[in-house]
Amino acid sequence: VHHAAAVGQGKGVLNDNKSINTDSYPGGYYLRDITKPMYSQSGGAIETYTAKNKMVSPGTLLTDSDNIWNDPAAVDAHVYAGKVYDYYYTKLGRNSFDDEGGTLKSTVHYRENYGNAGWTGTQMVYGDGDGSDKYAYLSGALDVVAHEITHGVTERTADLVYEGQSGALNESWSDVFGNLIENKSDPEWLCGEDITTPNIPGDALRSMSDPTKYGDPDHMRDYVDTTEDHGGVHTNSGIPNKAFYNFVTTSGVIRDNAAKVWYRALSQYLTSNSKFIDARNATIQAATDLFGAGSTEVNAVTNAWSNVGVG
Ligand SMILES: Cc1cccc(C(=O)O)c1OC(=O)C1CC1
Ligand SMILES: [Zn+2]
DSSP, rough: OEEEEEEEEOOOOSSSSEEEEEEEEEEEEEEEEEESSHHHHHHHHEEEOOOOTSSSSSSSOESSSEEEEHHHHHHHHHHHHHHHHHHHHHOOOSSSSSOOOOOEEEEEEOOOSOEEEEESSSSSOOOOOSSSBBBBEEEEEEEEHHHHHHHHHHHHTTOSSSSSHHHHHHHHHHHHHHHHHHOOOOOOOEEETTTTTTTTTOOOEEEESOOOGGTTOGGGGGGOOOHHHHHHHHHHEEEEEEEEHHHHTTTTOHHHHHHHHHHHHIIIIIIOOOHHHHHHHHHHHHHHHHHHHTTTHHHHHHHHHHHTOOO
């Protein structure tokens, strides 16, 4: 079928106007972005579907007759996935989650009263929130979308087992790239702040600068041994999250270089059963590869992990 890139309009979850890359066909438009390098290289695209509140994925590819889109959850899932693709491609030289230009599929309105978001192993899924006002549509935050897509990157690289320390590293690397890609200047380095209790400003799921604000540990001595949540992967992530915060906020370290160190550690050195000490060693080795022994970055990352009691 003949495809032609088009630009539509729509509002996001926070009622913000945005342009949307769509794909025209005789009679309407698909919510499919064919403007990225992956399309010309391998036919890969960014596609957004709806599950119509069933537990199906991918569900139905969204279409619209006049290219004016009025599903805010879909608009944000689509536009934010494009921003995440652009970041990985331009900043880190990675071509989509699989580095092979694989299509990035998102499904919104997944299940009923679903206050979660996730990576299924092949695509992203986003719930509508839990039916109360605890969450807005979960795709309404760039750090959430980047977090989910980074689960895909992690699975195709280190493939960190989602349990215990490797699981907390898996979670932390997703929070780190969620923060790097959202790139807000918020002083507290919050995760999911845009979709958590939309009526109450200033709260979030987690804080990277002060994990203890949400009851998460910021030092190895406070590591939580639990069987909950795959061994506390969303809690113990506070320790590597704080280490990353320490690293990036060290004078002389810039965010784009910190991103290169964290990405190289994930893609070249971490493996499926890595523990926190392995992450320390991986990031020190990556910083050494990129910036040399004794560099500002190597000293900063070494101190960053020592500060949280790792190494
Ligand atoms: C909201 C939510 C619930 C359950 C799992 C995840 C998950 O993807 O681990 C999740 O997404 C996040 O944590 C994003 C970063 C805010
Ligand atoms: Zn996660």
